[in-house]
Amino acid sequence: MTTTAPRRRASISDxxxxxxxxxxxxxxxxxxxxxVSPATRERVLAAIGELDFVPNGSARQLRAGTITTAxxxxxDIANPFFTDVARGIEDRLDEAGYTLMxxxxxxxxxxxxxxxxxxxxxxxxxxxxVPSGPDVQHLEALRSxxxxxxxxxxxSPVETLSSVAVDDRAGAAAAARHLVDLGHERIAFLNGPxxxxxxADRAEGLRAALVDAGLxxxxxxxxxxxxxxxxxxxxxxTEQVLALDDRPTATMCVNDLAALGALRTxxxxxxxxxxxxxxxxxxxxxxxxxxxxxxxxxxxxxxQLGYRAADLLLDPDDSAAHVxxxxxxxxxxxxxxxx
Amino acid sequence: MTTTAPRRRASISDxxxxxxxxxxxxxxxxxxxxxVSPATRERVLAAIGELDFVPNGSARQLRAGTITTAxxxxxDIANPFFTDVARGIEDRLDEAGYTLMxxxxxxxxxxxxxxxxxxxxxxxxxxxxVPSGPDVQHLEALRSxxxxxxxxxxxSPVETLSSVAVDDRAGAAAAARHLVDLGHERIAFLNGPxxxxxxADRAEGLRAALVDAGLxxxxxxxxxxxxxxxxxxxxxxTEQVLALDDRPTATMCVNDLAALGALRTxxxxxxxxxxxxxxxxxxxxxxxxxxxxxxxxxxxxxxQLGYRAADLLLDPDDSAAHVxxxxxxxxxxxxxxxx
DNA sequence: TCAGCGTTTTGAATCGTTTCATAGCGTAGG
DNA sequence: CCTACGCTATGAAACGATTCAAAACGCTGA
Numbered sequence: 001m002t003t004t005a006p007r008r009r010a011s012i013s014d015x016x017x018x019x020x021x022x023x024x025x026x027x028x029x030x031x032x033x034x035x036v037s038p039a040t041r042e043r044v045l046a047a048i049g050e051l052d053f054v055p056n057g058s059a060r061q062l063r064a065g066t067i068t069t070a071x072x073x074x075x076d077i078a079n080p081f082f083t084d085v086a087r088g089i090e091d092r093l094d095e096a097g098y099t100l101m102x103x104x105x106x107x108x109x110x111x112x113x114x115x116x117x118x119x120x121x122x123x124x125x126x127x128x129x130v131p132s133g134p135d136v137q138h139l140e141a142l143r144s145x146x147x148x149x150x151x152x153x154x155x156s157p158v159e160t161l162s163s164v165a166v167d168d169r170a171g172a173a174a175a176a177r178h179l180v181d182l183g184h185e186r187i188a189f190l191n192g193p194x195x196x197x198x199x200a201d202r203a204e205g206l207r208a209a210l211v212d213a214g215l216x217x218x219x220x221x222x223x224x225x226x227x228x229x230x231x232x233x234x235x236x237x238t239e240q241v242l243a244l245d246d247r248p249t250a251t252m253c254v255n256d257l258a259a260l261g262a263l264r265t266x267x268x269x270x271x272x273x274x275x276x277x278x279x280x281x282x283x284x285x286x287x288x289x290x291x292x293x294x295x296x297x298x299x300x301x302x303x304q305l306g307y308r309a310a311d312l313l314l315d316p317d318d319s320a321a322h323v324x325x326x327x328x329x330x331x332x333x334x335x336x337x338x339x
Numbered sequence: 340m341t342t343t344a345p346r347r348r349a350s351i352s353d354x355x356x357x358x359x360x361x362x363x364x365x366x367x368x369x370x371x372x373x374x375v376s377p378a379t380r381e382r383v384l385a386a387i388g389e390l391d392f393v394p395n396g397s398a399r400q401l402r403a404g405t406i407t408t409a410x411x412x413x414x415d416i417a418n419p420f421f422t423d424v425a426r427g428i429e430d431r432l433d434e435a436g437y438t439l440m441x442x443x444x445x446x447x448x449x450x451x452x453x454x455x456x457x458x459x460x461x462x463x464x465x466x467x468x469v470p471s472g473p474d475v476q477h478l479e480a481l482r483s484x485x486x487x488x489x490x491x492x493x494x495s496p497v498e499t500l501s502s503v504a505v506d507d508r509a510g511a512a513a514a515a516r517h518l519v520d521l522g523h524e525r526i527a528f529l530n531g532p533x534x535x536x537x538x539a540d541r542a543e544g545l546r547a548a549l550v551d552a553g554l555x556x557x558x559x560x561x562x563x564x565x566x567x568x569x570x571x572x573x574x575x576x577t578e579q580v581l582a583l584d585d586r587p588t589a590t591m592c593v594n595d596l597a598a599l600g601a602l603r604t605x606x607x608x609x610x611x612x613x614x615x616x617x618x619x620x621x622x623x624x625x626x627x628x629x630x631x632x633x634x635x636x637x638x639x640x641x642x643q644l645g646y647r648a649a650d651l652l653l654d655p656d657d658s659a660a661h662v663x664x665x666x667x668x669x670x671x672x673x674x675x676x677x678x
Numbered sequence: 679t680c681a682g683c684g685t686t687t688t689g690a691a692t693c694g695t696t697t698c699a700t701a702g703c704g705t706a707g708g
Numbered sequence: 709c710c711t712a713c714g715c716t717a718t719g720a721a722a723c724g725a726t727t728c729a730a731a732a733c734g735c736t737g738a
Contacts, residue, residue, distance in 0.1 A: 009484060011724055022688045027726055037686060052484060057460030058401040059724035062693050069457070077429075077441070078422045087417050090443070099457050102416070102441045104429070118408070118438050121396030122461065145348060145391060231625055260629055286570055287626045290599055294631070350694055361718045366696060376716060398694035401723050 010051035019047035030055065061123055068098045070313055071119035072128040073112055074152070075196075076229065077104035079257060080285040081302055082130070085152065088306025089128060096314050098125070107196065107229075109133045120147060126313045128152050128306075133195050136161060150309045154197045155322060162320045164309040168198050169205030171298040171327035172252070175280045176209035178296070178329055179250045182336070184278060185215060188222045188248040190237035190258050192229050199254060202282070206252065222248055229254055234261025242269055250278035250335070256285045259295055263334070267292070272339045279334040293339060294332035301325045349390035358386035369394065400462055407437045409652055410458035410466040412451055413491070414535075415568065416443035418596060419624040420641055421469070424491065427645025428467060435653050437464070446535065446568070448472045459486060465652045467491045467645075472534050475500065489648045493536045494661060501659045503648040507537050508544030510637040510666035511591070514619045515548035517635070517668055518589045521675070523617060524554060527561045527587040529576035529597050531568050538593060541621070545591065561587055568593055573600025581608055589617040589674070595624045598634055602673070606631070611678045618673040632678060633671035640664045 016023045021040060028036050029044040036044070047053075061067050072089055074082035086102055093100050101119065105112040112132045116139075119127050126148025129139060136157060143149045149161055156163035179187055187206075194200040207217045224240050226233035234253055238261065241251060253259040259281030263273060271277050273293045281288060284299035308323055315321070333339065355362045360379060367375050368383040375383070386392075400406050411428055413421035425441055432439050440458065444451035451471045455478075458466050465487025468478060475496060482488045488500055495502035518526055526545075533539040546556045563579050565572035573592055577600065580590060592598040598620030602612065610616050612632045620627060623638035647662055654660070672678065 012726095013724080023725080024689065024727080025687060028687085031726080035686075040686080052480065054456070054459050054484065056401070056462070056724050057457075058397040058462060059693090060460075060726075062395070062397040062401055062695085062724080063726045065693075077416075078419070078426050080417070080419070083417045083422060090416075099454065100442065103439065115438065117393070118396075120393050121399075123395070123397060141391065145393070257625070260626055264629055286596070287599055287630070290603055290631055291626070291629050292631050292633070351696095352694080362695080363697080363719065364717060367717085370696080374716075379716080395694050398723090399696075401694080401725085402696045404723075 009056070010053045012053070012055065014051055015044065015047045015053050018050060019044045065123075066125065067123055068096075069101060069122075069124045070098055070126050070128065070310070071101045071103070071115070071124045072152070073103050073105050073115050074130050075105060075107050075132060077102070079230065079255065081255060081283040081300070084285075084302035085306035085309075088303040088308075089310045090306075091303075092307045092310035092314070096310075098310075098314070105130075105132045107132045107192075109135075113138065116142065120145070126150065128309045128313060130154070131197070134197060134200075148313050150312050152309050153305065155324060156320070157197075160320050162312045162322065164305055164312065164323045164325075166300045166305065166325045166327050168201035168327075169208065171282065171300070171329075172202035172205035173209035173212075174327070174329040175252055175282075175296075175298055176206045177213065178331065178335065179252070179278060179280065180210070180213045180215070182250075182278065184248075184250040186220055186222070186246065186248040186250075188224060188237075188241045188244075188251040190224050190226050190234060190241075190251060190253045190262065192254050193225060193227070202254065226254070226258065230257040231261035231264070234258030235265045236261075238262040238265040242266075242271070248277075250274075250280070252280045252282075254282055256281040256283045256288050256295065256297055259288075259297070259334075260291070263291065263293060263295070274333070274335050274337055275339060281334075284330050288330075289332060291334075293334045293337060296332045296335040297330050299328045299330050301327075348395070349392045351392070351394065353390055354383065354386045354392050357389060358383045404462075405464065406462055407435075408440060408461075408463045409437055409649070410440045410442070410454070410463045411491070412442050412444050412454050412466065412468045414444060414446050414469050414471060416441070418569065418594065420594060420622040420639070423624075423641035424645035424648075427642040427647075428649045429645075430642075431646045431649035431653070435649075437649075437653070444469075444471045446471045446531075448474075452477065455481065459484070465489065467648045467652060469493070470536070473536060473539075487652050489651050491648050492644065494663060495659070496536075499659050501651045501661065503644055503651065503662045503664075505639045505644065505664045505666050507540035507666075508547065510621065510639070510668075511541035511544035512548035512551075513666070513668040514591055514621075514635075514637055515545045516552070517670065517674065518591070518617060518619065519549070519552045519554070521589075521617065523587075523589040525559055525561070525585065525587040525589075527563060527576075527580045527583075527590040529563050529565050529573060529580075529590060529592045529601065531593050532564055532566070541593065565593070565597065569596040570600035570603070573597030574604045575600075577601040577604040581605075581610070587616075589613075589619070591619045591621075593621060595620040595622045595627050595634065595636055598627075598636070598673075599630070602630065602632060602634070613672070613674050613676055614678060620673075623669050627669075628671060630673075632673045632676060635671045635674040636669050638667045638669050640666075 103115040128150045130152045151163035155165045192199040224237045226237040281295045281297035284297040288295040288297045442454040467489045469491045490502035494504045531538040563576045565576040620634045620636035623636040627634040
C-alpha cells in the first residue's frame with residue numbers, strides 16, 4: 001500500500017496540459033464524449049486516470065447552476081418513524097438519479113434554519129421538511145426564491161407549499177374510540193408540544209372522539225406534555241401519570257418510543273398492562289408487535305410517505321399538491337390482553 | 340400570505356448596486372463586519388434584506404476552497420445502531436460548528452462510491468465510512484487527495500487510515516462463552532457476508548471461543564449467511580435453521596433486528612425461547628430489554644463510537660489514530676429464562 | 679489545386695464569490 | 709500649509725468548471 005502525501009487536487013487544466021488538449025475538450029470528454037474523437041478521448045481519459053482527477057463540484061455547479069441533490073430535514077434521526085420515511089425518500093430519489101442530504105433538526109427551529117441555509121447555499125433542487133415549529137413563512141420564502149419545498153408529515157397550512165401527510169386526527173380518534181369501546185373513561189395522553197402540528201392534531205382528534213362518545217374531555221383527558229419524544233420522555237411522562245390522584249386507566253403515547261418508555265416504567269412500578277393501565281403507541285414500528293406486551297399502535301404508511309414526498313419534489317409540474325394518507329389502528333395486547 | 344413567483348436569485352453584485360458600494364465591501368460586511376463603517380454596514384444589510392440575498396455557497400467554496408461540512412456513510416440508516424452512531428457524530432460536529440451530510444450505502448459498494456464522489460466533489464473536509472466491502476484502497480486514494488478519512492466501526496486494515504471500532508471478536512467470543520457455559524454445544528450463527536469486516540470478525544471470535552472451550556467448530560457451529568441484516572433476514576435465516584436435521588440449541592444473530600426476526604419466527608413455529616432455542620442479539624438497541632422475551636445482547640458504545648470518530652476527523656493532527664472500544668454482554672431471558 | 683462541407687478542437691467569456699494591493703479621505707502633528 | 713498615517717472602500721484577479729462561436733482540420737468532388 002503506497003502512502004502518497006496529500007497534494008494539490010488536479011484541475012481540469014492540469015488534465016488538459018497533460019493530454020495536450022484544451023480545457024474545452026476535457027470538458028467535452030466528461031460531458032459529451034460522443035463529440036470527441038476516440039483517439040483524443042483515450043488520451044484525455046488516460047490523463048484523468050494518471051492525475052486522479054475528480055471534477056470540482058463547486059465550479060461545475062457555479063457555472064451550470066444546478067445539481068441533482070435534494071435535502072431532507074426530520075425531527076429526529078434516531079426515531080425509526082423518520083428513518084423509514086427517509087428510506088422512502090431515498091428510494092424515490094435514487095430512481096431519478098438524485099442524491100439525498102439528510103439532517104435532523106432535533107425539533108429546534110434554529111437548527112432547522114441552519115440546515116435549510118446550508119442546503120440553499122449549496123443549491124439543492126429542493127427540500128423536504130418536517131417543520132419544527134408552526135410557522136412556515138421561512139419555507140414559503142424559500143419557495144419564492146426558487147427552491148422546491150415539500151412539507152413532510154403535515155398538511156400544508158398554506159396553499160402554495162406542497163405537502164404529504166397522514167391524517168393525525170383520524171389516527172388519534174381511532175385509538176381513542178378503541179379505548180372508549182373498551183370502557184376507558186379517563187385517558188392520559190403523553191404528547192409533545194402543540195407547536196409541532198402532529199401533536200396538536202392528535203390532541204384534537206382525541207378530544208373530538210371523546211366528545212363524540214359523550215365524554216367531557218375536561219374530565220376524561222389528561223394531557224401530559226413530554227419534551228423528549230422518545231423512551232426517556234415516555235418514562236418521565238408515565239411517572240407523572242402514576243403520581244396523579246385520580247389515575248387514568250389508559251395511556252396514549254405520541255409515538256412508539258414513548259410507549260416503550262411507558263411500558264418500562266409501568267413494569268418497574270408493578271402496574272399490569274392492560275388491566276392496570278392500557279397503553280397505545282403511535283407509528284407501529286418494527287418491534288411493536290414483539291414487545292413483552294405487544295403494543296397496540298397506529299400504523300402509518302411511512303415508506304410511502306417519504307416516497308410520495310420525493311415524488312412531489314421531482315414533479316416538474318410546479319403547482320402545489322397535497323397528499324393525505326389514512327392511518328390504521330393495529331390492535332394488540334397492550335389494550336386487549338389479560339395482563 | 341404573499342405568493343411571490345420564483346425570480347432569479349440575487350447575487351452579491353445586485354446587493355452592491357442597491358447599496359451603492361463595491362462588491363468587495365459587501366463581502367466584507369458578510370465576513371469581516373468590523374472592517375466596515377457602521378453606516379455602510381447598515382446600508383448593505385438593508386439591501387441584503389431587501390433582496391433576500393443568500394450567498395452562493397458554490398462560488399464561496401470555489402474561491403475559499405473549504406467548507407465546514409463532513410460526510411458519513413453507514414450501511415443502513417434504518418438500523419438503530421447506525422442512527423445512534425450518527426447522532427454521536429452529529430453531536431461532536433455540532434460542537435465544532437460543522438454540519439453533517441449523511442447517506443446510507445445499503446452495503447452496496449457502488450452506492451458507497453457514488454456518495455463518496457458526491458462528497459468529494461462538494462469539497463467536504465472529510466468522510467466517516469462504514470466500508471461496505473473489504474477493500475479500502477479507494478478510501479486510501481481519497482485520503483491521498485487531501486480528504487480526512489475515518490473508518491467507522493472497523494479497525495483500519497492499513498496504517499494510514501484512522502479508525503474507530505469496537506472489538507468484534509471479543510463481543511462474539513463473550514456471547515459464545517456465555518452460551519457454552521449454559522451447556523450449548525451446537526450454535527447457529529445468522530451472520531452477514533464476510534466481505535463486511537464486522538461479520539468476518541464476529542465469526543472468527545465465535546469460532547475461537549468454541550475452540551477455547553474444547554469444541555470443534557466444524558461440529559458446533561452452523562453459520563447461516565443472511566443477505567438482509569434486518570428482521571426479514573433474521574426470519575429467513577431462522578427458517579433455514581429450523582429446517583436443519585441436527586437442529587442447534589442456540590442462535591446468535593448479527594444484530595438485534597435480525598434477532599427480532601428470529602424471535603418472531605420461533606414464536607410462530609411454537610419453539611419456546613430459550614428452552615427450545617436460546618437467542619443472542621448484537622447491539623443492545625433500546626427495545627432489546629422490552630421484548631416478549633428480553634434479549635441477551637452485546638452492547639456497543641454506539642454514541643461514543645460516532646462522537647470519537649468525528650473527534651478524529653476534526654483533529655488537526657494529521658497522523659492516523661486507531662481507537663478500539665470494548666463491548667459488553669448484557670444477559671437477559673432469551674438465554675437464561677425459563678420459557 | 680481548390681472550394682465546400684462536416685467534424686473536431688480551441689479559447690475566451692462566464693458563473694458569484696473572496697482576497698488583496700491600492701486609492702481616497704480625513705485628521706493630527708510639524 | 710504640508711506630510712504622514714489610519715481607516716474605509718474599491719476593483720481587478722482568481723477559483724475551476726461549462727458553453728459556444730469560431731477556427732482548424734480532413735475529405736470529397738470538380
